[in-house]
Amino acid sequence: MALEALRRSFRNGLFSLLILAAIFTNGQARSLAQQAPIPTLSGRVIDASSREPIAGARIVLTRRQVGPVGREVMNARMQQGPEPTILTAADGSFRLNDVAPGSFSLRAVKPGYVGGYFGQAAPTSDETVQSLDLKAGEHVNGIVLRLWSPGSVRGRVFSADGEPIPNRWVAALRVSTSGAGIELRSTSGAVLSDQQGNYKLTGLEPGRYLVETSTSQPASRASDLLGLMSPSSGRRVREAADPAVYHPNALSPQEAQIITVVAGEETLPVDLTWPKSEIGTSVSGRVVNLPDGVSDCTVRLLADGPTRFLGDRFEIRAADIRTDGTFIFDHVPQGNYLLRGMAGVGSNAAVWFSRNIAVTDKTLAGLELTAVRGARVTGQVISDNEQVPLTPNEVRGLQIFVRPLDGWNLQSVESFPVIDDGTFTSMALPAGRFLLTIIGSLEYVSRVQVGDIDARDRGFEIPGPGADVAGVTVSLMRQPVHLSGTVLGANSAPRPDAYIVYFPSDVASRNPWTVRRTRPNQLGNWRINVSPGKYFVAAVEGGLPDDWRDAAYLSKLASRALRVEVGKTDIVGKELKITLVER
Numbered sequence: 146m147a148l149e150a151l152r153r154s155f156r157n158g159l160f161s162l163l164i165l166a167a168i169f170t171n172g173q174a175r176s177l178a179q180q181a182p183i184p185t186l187s188g189r190v191i192d193a194s195s196r197e198p199i200a201g202a203r204i205v206l207t208r209r210q211v212g213p214v215g216r217e218v219m220n221a222r223m224q225q226g227p228e229p230t231i232l233t234a235a236d237g238s239f240r241l242n243d244v245a246p247g248s249f250s251l252r253a254v255k256p257g258y259v260g261g262y263f264g265q266a267a268p269t270s271d272e273t274v275q276s277l278d279l280k281a282g283e284h285v286n287g288i289v290l291r292l293w294s295p296g297s298v299r300g301r302v303f304s305a306d307g308e309p310i311p312n313r314w315v316a317a318l319r320v321s322t323s324g325a326g327i328e329l330r331s332t333s334g335a336v337l338s339d340q341q342g343n344y345k346l347t348g349l350e351p352g353r354y355l356v357e358t359s360t361s362q363p364a365s366r367a368s369d370l371l372g373l374m375s376p377s378s379g380r381r382v383r384e385a386a387d388p389a390v391y392h393p394n395a396l397s398p399q400e401a402q403i404i405t406v407v408a409g410e411e412t413l414p415v416d417l418t419w420p421k422s423e424i425g426t427s428v429s430g431r432v433v434n435l436p437d438g439v440s441d442c443t444v445r446l447l448a449d450g451p452t453r454f455l456g457d458r459f460e461i462r463a464a465d466i467r468t469d470g471t472f473i474f475d476h477v478p479q480g481n482y483l484l485r486g487m488a489g490v491g492s493n494a495a496v497w498f499s500r501n502i503a504v505t506d507k508t509l510a511g512l513e514l515t516a517v518r519g520a521r522v523t524g525q526v527i528s529d530n531e532q533v534p535l536t537p538n539e540v541r542g543l544q545i546f547v548r549p550l551d552g553w554n555l556q557s558v559e560s561f562p563v564i565d566d567g568t569f570t571s572m573a574l575p576a577g578r579f580l581l582t583i584i585g586s587l588e589y590v591s592r593v594q595v596g597d598i599d600a601r602d603r604g605f606e607i608p609g610p611g612a613d614v615a616g617v618t619v620s621l622m623r624q625p626v627h628l629s630g631t632v633l634g635a636n637s638a639p640r641p642d643a644y645i646v647y648f649p650s651d652v653a654s655r656n657p658w659t660v661r662r663t664r665p666n667q668l669g670n671w672r673i674n675v676s677p678g679k680y681f682v683a684a685v686e687g688g689l690p691d692d693w694r695d696a697a698y699l700s701k702l703a704s705r706a707l708r709v710e711v712g713k714t715d716i717v718g719k720e721l722k723i724t725l726v727e728r
Contacts, residue, residue, distance in 0.1 A: 184244040184279045188288025189237040190253040193260065193268065194409050198237025199292055202255040206241060209248045209276055248666075249277045251290070258292035259350045264664060266642065266688060268293035268351040268408055269321070273644065273689075275664040285667065294409035296349050300392075301342040301414065302358050305421035309342030315417070316363045317346050320353040320403055320691075329355065329398060335363045351408040353691075355401045356392040358417045388425070388476035394418040396425065396478040397461065399448065425504070428482075429473040430512025432466055432498055435488055439495065442466035444486035444514070445554060446474055449501055460554065477504050485553070487575070488516060495519060497575035497610075517610035519573025522547070524617030526567050526583075529591040535621065537565040543585035545569055545619075548658050550578040550604050560584075576612065580604040580658055581619060589676050591713075592620040602654035602678070625674035627715040630707075632669045632684045639669025643684040646693060646702055650679040660694045677713055681706035 190202045233239045233253070253261035260268040264275025277285065298317060302310045316335035321328060338344045338358070346356070391401035392415050406412055432444065446462040464472045466488065485499045496516035502509065526543065528535045543563040549555055558572035563585075581593050581600070595605040595617050607614060632643040648660040665671040665684075673682075683706035685693075692698050709716065 184246060184281065184283050185285075186241040186244060186251070186277070186279075186288060187284075187286045188239060188290065190233045190239065190255075190261070190290045190292060191237055192258075193291035193293045198233075198235075199253070199255060199258070200233055200235045200237060202233045202237070202239075202253040202258075202261070202290075202292065204231040204233065204239045204241065204290075205252045205254060206244070207250045207252075209250050209274075244279060246279050246281045246283075249279065250274050251277050251288070253290040253292055255292060257294070259295055260293045261290055263288065263290060264641065264667070265291060273662050273664050275641070276666045278666040278668070278670070293351055295347070296351050296406035296408055297411045298346045298349065298354070298356060298404065298406060298415050299411055299413040300344060300356070300416045302338040302344065303342060303416060303418045305418060309338075309340070310419060311338055311340045311342060313338045313342075313358045313360065313419075314362050315344040315346065315356065315358045317349055317406075318355040318357060318398070319350070320355065331363065349406045351406050353403050353405055355398055355403060356415050356417065357389050357401075358419070359389040388423075390417055390419050390424070392417050394420070396420070397448075397480070423476070425476040425478045426506060426508050427473060427475050428477050428502065428504060428509045428512070429471065430484075430510070430514060431470045432472070432486070432488070432514045432516055433470060434496070434516040435466075435470055436495055436516075439488040442486070442488040444472045444484055444498075446477065447483040447485060449481040449483040477509075479504050479506060484512070484514060486514070487519075487558075489558075495573055497573075499575070519575060520607045520610070520612045520614065521573055522569075522571040522579075522581075522607075522614045522617055524569060524615070524619065526563055526569070526587075526619045526621055529620040529622050533623075535567060535587075539587055539623075540567050541565055543583060543587065545571070546582045546584060547571060547574060548580040548582055548604075548656075550580055550656055553577050574607055576607045576609050578604050578606050580656065581617070582658060583619065583621065587621045587623060589622040589625040589674070590619060591622050591676050592618075594618040594620070601676070602649055602651070602656075602659050604656070622676065622713075626677060626711050626713060627672060628675055628680075628682070628709060628711060629670065629672040629716070630682075632665050632671060639665075640684070640686070641665050641667050641669040643669070643686060644689050645671050645673075645682065645684050646689070646699075647673055647675070647680050647682045648699060648702075650681050650703070650708060652696075655696070655699060657694060660699065662689060662693070675711055677711050679708070679710045681708055683707070 186206070190199045191197060192199055231239060231241060251263040262272065262274050263277050265272050279285065302313045302315065304310055314335050314337060317332045319330040319332055321330055332349065334346060334348055336344050336346060390396065391398055392404065393402055394417070395401040404412055404415055428446070432442070442465065444464050444466055445460055447460050461482070462474050462477070464474055466472050466486070482502050482504060483499065484502060487497050489495055495518070497519055498514040498516045500512065500514050502512065526535065526540065540563055544560050545563060546560045547555060553575055555574070558574065561569060561571050563569045583590055590601055592599050593601040595614060598605070605614065632640045632645070634640045643665060645663045645665065646660070647663070648655050663671060663673055681703050683702040685702070690698065
């Protein structure tokens with residue numbers, strides 16, 4: 146009995162010690178977790194030109210997520226609640242504590258300056274944002290954020306006889322790169338020339354510009370629209386009766402001289418000279434075969450043939466169609482043009498019209514444009530995994546965008562919703578070649594089946610007026626394929642300053658929506674999300690040229706690029722090393 150009691154006492158004591166040990170271990174683990182290093186960021190903000198520190202700049206840290214067509218979606222910072230305001234000290238320094246792990250965009254902002262993004266090497270808004278990737282407990286010190294002072298342009302407006310012209314509006318047009326190519330964008334701050342013809346444009350982001358002078362205030366013109374995209378793109382269009390002259394004495398942007406605005410400097414003299422005779426001639430006509438009850442009737446005047454801006458379809462003017470179907474353009478310079486437009490019934494585009502014209506020094510009147518019925522694209526979205534069909538919740542909210550590959554401006558009919566059963570019907574579209582893309586919770590497309598072809602990257606054809614395209618099947622992926630690697634320089638050292646371009650290896654599949662760019666993170670590591678296919682991935686040193694989407698430049702990149710065939714499995718375990726290609 147005494148022996149058994151001793152054994153029970155030993156077992157109970159051992160059990161108590163185990164409990165105490167567990168409690169101690171748990172407490173120690175919690176204590177260690179609480180004491181684990183939390184990521185921090187520190188650095189300074191400087192003037193990119195003078196290298197002097199900038200005090201009072203606001204530091205903004207934003208979580209990043211990149212979509213399938215290069216769209217960057219900015220989410221809330223790292224925690225719920227109001228965004229904290231962090232300002233740089235007198236020496237330009239800053240420090241961010243308690244940063245949750247993730248991928249971020251870091252930027253400095255201060256009135257009177259432009260730029261400020263982490264990794265930004267040039268002051269333009271076209272610059273691709275570089276990510277800052279943080280792991281748990283990681284500290285990133287020595288960050289340098291650069292801000293640039295804006296520049297200005299000064300000059301005079303003259304007549305052909307050299308006399309100053311007062312009260313003419315002068316504005317700058319930003320030459321920038323977009324998904325559609327090289328385009329012009331409006332800038333704020335148009336000014337009137339004074340009694341001596343002098344003008345000065347201030348607050349300009351460093352970069353390339355055209356300078357124009359006009360008889361009417363730019364803000365009074367039609368919606369900002371130019372070329373291939375919708376009014377929300379920020380482009381601009383001139384009203385039909387509004388003449389303009391571009392520096393130094395050009396009658397269209399195609400012949401204008403591009404100037405460069407340098408940070409913190411004044412560019413001068415940038416003079417503009419109006420011609421002696423009236424600019425251009427008038428072009429007028431009528432749109433026939435319009436249905437009853439049409440609305441939103443617009444005819445657009447496009448440059449016909451290769452141009453410096455937006456390929457073959459640079460938009461020159463836009464004019465409203467009157468109730469009797471007539472339209473008129475004044476002050477049209479000589480050249481070859483394309484008249485295009487649409488007329489809607491309610492919220493749907495119903496008819497489209499198009500005609501080539503040649504403008505001489507004589508008035509061009511009595512033109513007739515015949516409106517024809519648009520075509521509709523119908524089909525359904527499905528899961529690329531037949532075993533797991535899409536649910537109504539996954540489909541709800543998806544939006545299909547029709548991307549024109551031959552210069553049509555689809556205006557308000559470029560997008561349409563997918564309904565809960567997965568089917569879709571487009572607005573009425575003109576004849577031409579188009580690409581379908583998806584915006585929503587499921588954005589990665591593995592296949593777009595149109596008849597016997599996969600039109601995901603190459604697009605599909607609407608062969609003629611009213612030629613509906615039915616039975617289209619869009620296969621969606623629930624998750625993209627991740628492709629990642631490291632950019633290495635000549636000495637095999639990481640190069641976080643590089644720019645990465647990735648595009649289909651199939652030449653016919655390259656277009657503004659399949660040729661994309663990104664940046665590696667602060668360690669030179671890069672990661673892109675793609676759909677299955679064959680791609681080239683190239684790294685470029687020193688930034689990208691304006692024509693980085695052009696066929697000749699892509700061919701140059703392809704000769705040095707990494708070629709990758711992507712299935713449905715991430716390629717992350719294999720180290721993908723790409724060497725730099727000179728700009």
